[in-house]
Amino acid sequence: MRMEQALALLRLARSEGIGPVHHRRLIQRHGGPEAALEALGPRAWARDAALREMEALERMGARLLFHGHSGYPALLALIEDAPLVLAAQGSLDALEPRGVALVGARNASATGRRFAEELADALAVRGICVISGLARGIDTAAHEGALRSGTTIAAIAGGLDQPYPRENAGLQKRIAAEGGLVLSEAPLGTAPLARHFPRRNRIVAGLSHGVVVLEAALQSGTLITARLAAEAGRELFAVPGSPVDPRSRGANDLIRRGAHLTETVEDILQNLPEDIVERPALRLPLLADLPAEPVRQTPPPSDQGAQVLEMMGSVPIPVDELGRRCQLSPPKLSEILLELELSGRIETLPGNRVALA
Known part of the structure; x- marks a missing residue:
């Protein structure tokens, strides 16, 4: 790709108030990214800022992946609002095998974390890339389990230079250094805010052949990932839990609605497609329509x-x-x-x- 074309795509992606779908429409309408950028006029992100980001990423050993160009994740490109640009650190070889996302509660139980680690390890042994969001709880356990025997991809909500949570900074480095891949849609320097996480979740879902939900409460961010995966026609799996544990209600409800009940790695492998094909999507209701989860007062972290x-x-x-x-x-x-x-x-x-x- 020519340097000016890459700069134009990056500037389009970073321009305020323009989403991925609009980006592609602009490019199609004007015949290319440079003409689309010119049409944006003063709303376009500054060229100097784009150059600084590209140089900073290069110093980090990272690179940019552009939608429709070499290296961009093929599965992710199939979703309607796939990011125009991704910053990537690590090995693109992690995108080659089939991928399974493991997602769940941040305040996961010790049993849930252990199960996530073991399930991720079992998937990695069988050549499956484990995908998650590098959050506390189930995400962390999934990445750590996958690194025992194989590879993993972490999609993060902030910039590549803003690890979140902070205690996972070392894990993020390990993933990039040990054959895995860290992906971010956000510019460098972007702190992960609440509004960024649903966008991160669509990347987790879009990269995956299937999504496994462990310990997700009703009306949780995890169920956003599950719904996005279902709407994209990806296979949906859920690990059953106790009916008296609020952290299990979301996963149990997904099973009730048609997700594959998952107790072992074989439950996943038997239902995981080799390729993504057109199929009726498992339609899940909007999260706002789900029964309200009782509000639980969280004790201070020092407790x-x-x-x-x-x-x-x-x-x-x-x-x-x-x-x-x-x-x-x-x-x-x-x-x-x-x-x-x-x-x-x-x-x-x-x-x-x-x-x-």
Whole structure:
């Protein structure tokens, strides 16, 4: 691609108030990106700013992928509002195998995280690329599990130089360095804000042959990804959970609506297509039409009891494993578990296991 053409595409993508669909219409109407940029006039992003971004990405070892040009993810290009430009850091080889997205709750239970790690590892062993959004909880577990035996792709909401959450900065570097790929639609320097995450979710869905949902509450961002995947004709999978755990209600509802019930990696492989073909999409209602999820007051982050509760679910977990996950000493963990049991929040079970009451 010519330098001026690349600059024009980047300037179009970064111009305020113009979405991906409008970008492509402008290019088609005017016969090319440079003519479309000229038609935008003063609304177009500055050329100097585009040059600075390209140079900064090059210093990071990253590159730009342009819709309709070599290197751009073929599956993602099929969705209606595919990004005009993606910043990519890592190996584009990660785009070659079939991809499965694993998504779920940020406040996932320890059991849910362990299952996500094991499922991602099992997919990676079988040559499947695991895709997620680098968030806390299920996303983090999915990326870490995939890196054990294979590769993974992280789609992030901010710029490549703005890891989020901060504790995942090291994981983001590992993904890019160990054969995986990190993708962002946002310019460098963009802090991840709430409005950016649904746009990130469509990239996760668009890159995938199928999407697996673990521990998603009703009216959660995870269900946005599920709905986008379904509307794009991608296969939808959900891991069942306890009916008394609010984090499982979204996944259980997806199964009720037709998603593949998923307990093992074989449940995915048996229903994962080799290629994306035209098929009736599984239509999910808008999230606003779903039953409202009860509002739960989140304790302050300094409350170690809240930290322990977030790592637990209705499925019993050994106390030793809980301690490792929470990084608490055995005496401190025992003190917290006693407090939670006395308050009726958890129950202690045979075999030195605990679960939410």
